[in-house]
Amino acid sequence: MKNKVILLNKRPIGKPTLDDFKTVYEEIAAIENGEMLLKTRYVSVDPYLRGRMNDSKSYVPPFELNKPIQSGIIAEVTESKLEAFKKGEFVSGNLDWKEYQISNGEGLLKVNENEANLTPYLGVLGMTGLTAYLGLTEIGLPKEDETLVVSGAAGAVGTIVGQIGKILGCKVVGITGSDEKVALLKSKFRFNYAINYKTTPDLKTAIKNACPNGVDIYFDNVGGAISDAVLANINKFARLPVCGAISLYNDTTASLGPRLQPIILTKSATMRGFIVGDFAAQFPAARAQLALWLQDKKLKYSETVVEGFDAIPQAFIDLFEGKNEGKMIVKV
């Protein structure tokens, strides 16, 4: 059986391009006892994958050259010689960018949903939602009436962070990159205020005006100059979960900015980086809470769905242009 596979062709320098990926065909063997064959149905593309494309030590090992990229995927079981997984069921987990792949089921979660309700398991009920919920509650420590600023606010994590902030009683201000996204954050996602950083000449003052009581929590998805402008407005004892740094992922040399120690010091602020796996022990409770809010329609989510296995690399590249609204998903 011929099977398409997307490999890392070369390590991107700066912004990734289509040349950095290569599609090849491989044979798939027949499955053996203890294995199943999975057909990829939905592929999550996420900014953090950019870091794994560099050849540098990070929290997870780098992707290898000429090996398949991996990301969050929902797949359908098309054949199975495993007790726990039956043909026609869906699974979610970290899988290869392949049309078909063989798995022994390790690390996969079964998704007991019909086909219409699968994609939330890549987003609000998956790593995206867990990242938003656990980063905000474990590091941001939100209290009622506090002011929460979220950058990358219209992204997959950002929209959920803002809504959870609202549920928990915070005033929520989002920073994003287009007027359409500003409008969406205020209407669909009920942010109190949103700022288009691309059309705001003095972001520091704009944040100050949007946050008359100062910034208590800054959920940082972007790093860079946007974060500098937020940090200039933090309150004493501010909490700064660092969830992503999309503005810096494509840097080829270390980006320079104002040193942070003076403001961290004078504000007794806490800046803490995390990946969602740091909080693995809290996953079940967090998933249950997110599912409840989703069911009660307190949480909405956005998806940008593009079609076709071949579209995966371009969908990933488009993340860095902010072309997605919410979770970027490729439907295969």
Add this chain to the structure above:
Amino acid sequence: MKNKVILLNKRPIGKPTLDDFKTVYEEIAAIENGEMLLKTRYVSVDPYLRGRMNDSKSYVPPFELNKPIQSGIIAEVTESKLEAFKKGEFVSGNLDWKEYQISNGEGLLKVNENEANLTPYLGVLGMTGLTAYLGLTEIGLPKEDETLVVSGAAGAVGTIVGQIGKILGCKVVGITGSDEKVALLKSKFRFNYAINYKTTPDLKTAIKNACPNGVDIYFDNVGGAISDAVLANINKFARLPVCGAISLYNDTTASLGPRLQPIILTKSATMRGFIVGDFAAQFPAARAQLALWLQDKKLKYSETVVEGFDAIPQAFIDLFEGKNEGKMIVKV
């Protein structure tokens, strides 16, 4: 009665100079009921005072122009119309740079020691020791066999941080600015290793070599390029108490450095600023522990004592040249 007072003459631009201070004379009235007259005996000069000389909102209000500077002082009660304080007793607290001053006793601690043992109450048993102990234990969270790096290591706080790290079972590496201080850290203060940053061309590699298991805790007294070099060597889940930023205090414009978000993110690190007052509830327990270690000779301390009330401004200025070893004190 004529009394010398040192005022803030103008706000320093960059490094402070003698011109920024002015000595004037004032009359002191007779004390009334509920007051006492204090004679300044020992004055603590500390890097953090530089921040209060700027006209900017910080954790404490700025000093006012043409008003006395204040710092930690040990004074002798020379007259008293207060029940709680008697003539000949010593007190410690935040007092004006005056030869004599009247106080109602508010905010002052009585120091029940003879004259030979007073100065530790400005250092190891005072704010300096509390800063070192609480910053290290509450934010650094040291565990046995972890690696602790301290910058400003030969300063008042740094020498105590390193010794507490050793008591708690850490491997301790100090960064300081002269070969004499390197030798002192290793001999007197029992640091495992010390680095002279002024004569080390590649500080990042030097720290890597000194910390083969990586850096678990970085107690930051200096900020700037030294901190950049340490951060390049931190481990996953590193803790970074930000206690001071002496290398940045005299900056007239924001100093630029490599952005920290990527390393904070990929290492799930926690950077937290503090002032000792954030932990006021823990002062009594911390003081008791420090006194015990001092009594058991597990803690040593250094003092640089200069003489004469008029020497206060120069002693303060000399801090920024690293002319002190340990606590800088002016004996009046």
